[in-house]
Amino acid sequence: MIIPNVNVLSDGQLKEVTDIVAAFGCKVMVINGQERSIYAIVGDERNDDMVTKLEGLAYIDRVDRIQSPHKLMDVRATLSTHRVKLGGVELGREPFFFAGPCTIDPKNPNVTIETAHAVKEAGAHVLRGGVWKPRSNPYSYQGDAKALLVLMEASRQTGLPVDTEVMDEEHLRLALAEGVHCLQVGARNSLNYALLRQIGQAIADRDTCVLLKRGLHMGPAQEFIAAAEYIVQLGNPNVILCPRGTQPALDGYRNHPDESIVPLLKERTWAPVVVDPSHAVGKATYVPAAALAAIAYGADGLCIECNVHPSQGIGDDPKQAVTPEVLKQIIFQARELWRIRRSEKS
Numbered sequence: 001m002i003i004p005n006v007n008v009l010s011d012g013q014l015k016e017v018t019d020i021v022a023a024f025g026c027k028v029m030v031i032n033g034q035e036r037s038i039y040a041i042v043g044d045e046r047n048d049d050m051v052t053k054l055e056g057l058a059y060i061d062r063v064d065r066i067q068s069p070h071k072l073m074d075v076r077a078t079l080s081t082h083r084v085k086l087g088g089v090e091l092g093r094e095p096f097f098f099a100g101p102c103t104i105d106p107k108n109p110n111v112t113i114e115t116a117h118a119v120k121e122a123g124a125h126v127l128r129g130g131v132w133k134p135r136s137n138p139y140s141y142q143g144d145a146k147a148l149l150v151l152m153e154a155s156r157q158t159g160l161p162v163d164t165e166v167m168d169e170e171h172l173r174l175a176l177a178e179g180v181h182c183l184q185v186g187a188r189n190s191l192n193y194a195l196l197r198q199i200g201q202a203i204a205d206r207d208t209c210v211l212l213k214r215g216l217h218m219g220p221a222q223e224f225i226a227a228a229e230y231i232v233q234l235g236n237p238n239v240i241l242c243p244r245g246t247q248p249a250l251d252g253y254r255n256h257p258d259e260s261i262v263p264l265l266k267e268r269t270w271a272p273v274v275v276d277p278s279h280a281v282g283k284a285t286y287v288p289a290a291a292l293a294a295i296a297y298g299a300d301g302l303c304i305e306c307n308v309h310p311s312q313g314i315g316d317d318p319k320q321a322v323t324p325e326v327l328k329q330i331i332f333q334a335r336e337l338w339r340i341r342r343s344e345k346s
Contacts, residue, residue: 001071001078002028002039002054005061009039013059024050029233031072031079032205038078040071040233070222070229072237073269080270082237086182086209087161089125091240091272095338096301098163098182098211098274099124099327103133103315104147112147115308116154118324123331126182127151127160128303132171133315134188141314145174152178163211163303169198176202182209187244187279190215190227200234209238211274211303214258216247221264228271241265241273242303243294245280254282254320259294266298273298278305278320287322288330295334296341302334 002017009017017039018028026043041063045051051063068074084091099119104112116127129151132143148164155162161181166172167189175183183203189195190213199210210231214224228239243262245255257280262273275297277290291302307313307321322330 001045001064002041003061003064003078004037004039004059006059007036009037009059013057014039016057017054017060020053021050026050029235031232031235031237042233070225070269072232073225073229073239073271075266075268075270077270079232079237082270084209084238084240084272085207086238086240087125091274092300095295095331095334096126096272096274097124097331097334098126098128098301098303099306100128100163101130101307101313101315102278102305102317102321103130103141103143103313104150105314106144106146106150108312109150109153111307111309111312112150113154113157115306115324116158116160118308119306119327120158120160122306122324122328124160124306124327125301126163127154127158128163128184128305129154130315131164131175132167134165134167134186148174148178148180152180155181166195166199168195172199172202176206176208180208182211182240184211185213187213187216190218190224193227193230196227196230197234200231200236203231203238204235206236207238208236209240210236211240211242213276214241214243214246214261216255218246221261221268224261225265225269225271228269239271241269241271242276243273243280244276244303245282253280253286255280257281257290257293259290259297259299262294262297262299272300274301274303275299276303278303278316278322282316282320284310284320284322284326287320288326288333291330292333292337295337298341302330304330 275294
């Protein structure tokens with residue numbers, strides 16, 4: 001990792017740095033942060049001659065060598081000072097909440113609009129809503145691009161930024177064209193490296209965020225963090241890690257709740273961690289306890305399915321969406337627990 005003593009290298013300085021690392025079989029990846037840019041060496045950065053040449057440049061402060069499978073996401077990386085912001089709120093400064101329906105029904109837009117206003121009133125920062133849906137059964141409802149217009153109208157009415165899942169290049173194109181603020185990568189695609197690269201390339205020069213779900217059968221924490229590296233290494237560091245339960249399921253729950261991975265992630269990476277208790281447990285009555293457990297483990301926030309009329313929703317809402325009243329209580333209790341945890345640390 002090349003750390004300059006200026007905020008941004010000039011074109012001439014960047015070319016000089018690029019030429020040096022290229023001579024040693026490496027390349028430079030520019031990471032644009034909130035206040036300054038840093039320059040990652042992609043390749044084997046251990047060559048002493050290369051490091052000496054770089055540190056001999058007047059505008060280079062130092063070269064940090066991080067041998068890690070996820071050198072940009074590593075907690076020791078210079079990006080550890082980066083702060084992800086969504087809707088003007090910095091994640092990690094206060095508990096952060098995504099909330100909204102599992103699936104947006106374009107034939108009944110009023111439910112989504114009403115839910116959007118309700119989750120905002122409850123204290124949510126971001127409206128989540130499924131436009132396109134991955135389904136095991138090919139005959140189940142797969143989503144509709146018309147739902148994207150409903151989601152963005154809800155955003156305009158409430159002022160809330162929105163999060164929705166994209167599963168292919170066309171979804172990505174449409175979502176960015178409409179101004180989606182946070183792209184969600186679902187559990188089925190969290191190891192779809194081609195899609196992760198496409199997303200990374202598409203948002204490299206944007207402030208768009210990515211909510212990266214943990215895969216259904218994902219193994220070590222390093223594998224989850226390395227998946228985020230695919231996006232970040234293309235230039236946009238605004239990635240949020242989202243545990244959401246894994247397989248095999250715990251009897252009685254939809255998945256095996258995995259909020260206990262939060263401390264492991266925070267030991268290894270600087271990225272904010274927002275837990276999805278709705279998909280972890282799969283039943284609305286269990287969501288409040290799972291949500292508070294995630295905060296107790298140190299999560300930076302929660303992603304909760306919520307609907308003003310869960311029984312009228314489509315997708316998973318009838319079984320796992322909480323009402324806005326329950327969401328409001330979860331948010332209140334989560335903030336209290338957050339305050340208690342922070343006071344214990346100080």
